Amino acid sequence: MTKATVGQIRVQFEGTMAVQLPLLPIATNVDITIIRGTQQSGLITVYTARQVLDLSIVGPQLITFAGADFNPGIPASGPLVYSAYVSATALGTVRVGPESFTALATAG
Numbered sequence: 001m002t003k004a005t006v007g008q009i010r011v012q013f014e015g016t017m018a019v020q021l022p023l024l025p026i027a028t029n030v031d032i033t034i035i036r037g038t039q040q041s042g043l044i045t046v047y048t049a050r051q052v053l054d055l056s057i058v059g060p061q062l063i064t065f066a067g068a069d070f071n072p073g074i075p076a077s078g079p080l081v082y083s084a085y086v087s088a089t090a091l092g093t094v095r096v097g098p099e100s101f102t103a104l105a106t107a108g
Helices: none
Strands: 009-020 029-036 044-052 061-070 082-088 094-107
Touching (some): 009 029, 044 061
Antiparallel strands (some): 029 044, 029 082
């Protein structure tokens, strides 16, 4: 370890999900946002991604993502909390699974 990383926290997160286009396929973006915190501790966006769905695929489309949050600190009110939010630009886009979101914090 280098001096610069001693005592710092690094949170690595990853996720996967499957979505399907509406019955009448139209151009659709899926947005994924990772938030650190709670309403009580304050919310901070640490990651955003946009996936454009392929109009030629009729069935489910798998989306995966991975990222990291460096030295987020530990809130006085409790543990670090991360949440994944997903939205789509087209009405009728369906989350069909599988779905998974994990985060792992390590200290240097």
